[in-house]
Amino acid sequence: MSINKETHDYFDVAVVGGGPAGMMAAGRVAELGKKVVLIEKNKVLGKKLLITGKGRCNLTNATFDMKEFIDKLGKKGKFLFSSLSEFGPSEIIDFFEKKGVKTKIERGKRVFPVSDRSKDVLDTLVDYLKQNNASIILGEKIVDFKVKNKKIEYVELKNRKIYADSFIFSTGGKSYPATGSTGDGYNFAQKMGHKLVNTFPALVPLKTRESWTKGLQGLSLKNARATVFVGGKKQDSRFGEMLFTHFGVSGPIILDLSKKVVELLKKGEVTIQIDLKPALDYPTLDKRLQKDFETNVNKDFINYLPDLLPRKMIDLAVQMSGIDPHKKLGTISREERKKLLHFLKELTVTVSEPMGYEIAVITSGGVDLKEVDPRTMRSKIISNLFFAGEILDLDGPTGGFNLQICWSTGYAAGEAAGYK
Numbered sequence: 001m002s003i004n005k006e007t008h009d010y011f012d013v014a015v016v017g018g019g020p021a022g023m024m025a026a027g028r029v030a031e032l033g034k035k036v037v038l039i040e041k042n043k044v045l046g047k048k049l050l051i052t053g054k055g056r057c058n059l060t061n062a063t064f065d066m067k068e069f070i071d072k073l074g075k076k077g078k079f080l081f082s083s084l085s086e087f088g089p090s091e092i093i094d095f096f097e098k099k100g101v102k103t104k105i106e107r108g109k110r111v112f113p114v115s116d117r118s119k120d121v122l123d124t125l126v127d128y129l130k131q132n133n134a135s136i137i138l139g140e141k142i143v144d145f146k147v148k149n150k151k152i153e154y155v156e157l158k159n160r161k162i163y164a165d166s167f168i169f170s171t172g173g174k175s176y177p178a179t180g181s182t183g184d185g186y187n188f189a190q191k192m193g194h195k196l197v198n199t200f201p202a203l204v205p206l207k208t209r210e211s212w213t214k215g216l217q218g219l220s221l222k223n224a225r226a227t228v229f230v231g232g233k234k235q236d237s238r239f240g241e242m243l244f245t246h247f248g249v250s251g252p253i254i255l256d257l258s259k260k261v262v263e264l265l266k267k268g269e270v271t272i273q274i275d276l277k278p279a280l281d282y283p284t285l286d287k288r289l290q291k292d293f294e295t296n297v298n299k300d301f302i303n304y305l306p307d308l309l310p311r312k313m314i315d316l317a318v319q320m321s322g323i324d325p326h327k328k329l330g331t332i333s334r335e336e337r338k339k340l341l342h343f344l345k346e347l348t349v350t351v352s353e354p355m356g357y358e359i360a361v362i363t364s365g366g367v368d369l370k371e372v373d374p375r376t377m378r379s380k381i382i383s384n385l386f387f388a389g390e391i392l393d394l395d396g397p398t399g400g401f402n403l404q405i406c407w408s409t410g411y412a413a414g415e416a417a418g419y420k
């Protein structure tokens with residue numbers, strides 16, 4: 001049966017999910033002059049995009065060398081090679097700059113809008129859609145679909161069907177479900193015959209057995225080293241910023257280690273050793289302490305600690321080193337100094353479990369990349385279906401890599417569906 005394009009809601013391309021990947025995909029299709037509709041279940045587009053980078057939107061990472069960028073994504077990164085070469089960090093920076101969003105590069109090559117407002121990024125994408133005459137349906141979700149002869153015929157909203165020549169699914173993952181990302185697309189893809197790679201919360205804060213982290217709640221360390229151990233064996237390590245919370249540890253380096261930690265928890269007890277003085281090795285730090293103690297012999301230990309540590313850590317340092325807070329520095333024994341050194345270089349937490357999807361930055365796993373063409377994002381199972389963004393089994397560390405995955409795959413899917 002052929003579809004009467006006059007009487008049906010008919011489009012060249014229908015894009016399901018109005019996050020960064022879906023907006024980029026739909027915008028590109030519209031720019032190519034095709035009739036496109038973007039369907040988003042929230043009453044607004046890009047709800048998650050607005051909260052990225054603590055509301056500042058770390059929109060990409062200024063790693064312009066393709067290989068270096070791809071290496072950051074792990075084994076599956078090579079899937080991105082083609083779409084990243086076509087529309088990578090320099091192209092997305094250019095995209096926003098040309099539309100009036102000036103960008104800046106911060107520590108770790110993180111790219112942000114100069115305004116520090118994610119809303120400027122979102123508004124630019126919404127303008128991109130509107131200026132190219134994309135139709136937008138808000139506040140209605142896709143509840144079902146019809147596949148015939150390995151092609152999607154239509155997707156179904158509560159009270160109507162949307163027919164299209166091609167469909168792009170960009171429904172995101174399961175993390176931060178309050179933003180609309182509830183894993184619907186995973187179920188749809190599976191129902192269509194796609195294999196799903198096991199999903200789990202990634203870039204996620206970690207709960208610890210030790211309750212002393214509660215006393216440090218809100219304390220952020222800018223230059224710490226966190227090293228992960230299982231059974232006394234070093235597994236991985238990161239240097240940078242971390243945060244203590246009421247339940248355990250968080251912040252960029254912990255989030256980046258979390259994926260590995262979640263996997264390692266299956267093997268045994270996972271501990272994280274925090275080096276509070278990573279710039280000084282053991283002997284150098286020991287020499288510094290000895291020198292400080294010799295030049296301040298009559299100073300109380302408790303009055304010396306603020307020179308060494310953030311104020312919030314002082315009670316813990318006293319407790320863990322076991323040194324009497326009013327002991328004079330000149331009388332601190334070698335043994336006591338060693339305990340202080342141990343605290344400064346090897347403060348250890350034991351991971352009990354990762355926090356859940358509620359506060360995970362991304363979902364790891366998703367639509368199996370083996371069943372998707374990396375050049376076009378086209379499904380190898382359903383001939384008129386394309387995927388973009390977090391729905392794919394592809395993720396990266398913090399630093400703008402995950403949004404770049406959305407821009408590259410969204411652009412590739414839009415380009416392929418739009419030229420079809």
Ligand SMILES: Cc1cc2nc3c(=O)[nH]c(=O)nc-3n(C[C@H](O)[C@H](O)[C@H](O)COP(=O)(O)OP(=O)(O)OC[C@H]3O[C@@H](n4cnc5c(N)ncnc54)[C@H](O)[C@@H]3O)c2cc1C
Pocket residue numbers: 016017018019020021022039040041042045046047048049051052053054057058059060140141142143170171172173175176179180181182183184185360361362388389390391399400401402403404406
């Ligand atoms: C707190 C936080 C901070 C982050 N900060 C950064 C950062 O600074 N830099 C970075 O690179 N990454 C960051 N990320 C990750 C980044 O936000 C995601 O990788 C990105 O949003 C994924 O985009 P997406 O378009 O694939 O999916 P989403 O953004 O999840 O969008 C999917 C959309 O599909 C809609 N949808 C779902 N099901 C249906 C349905 N059945 N019908 C219709 N619509 C549907 C949803 O409502 C949603 O709007 C952050 C994530 C979080 C949670």
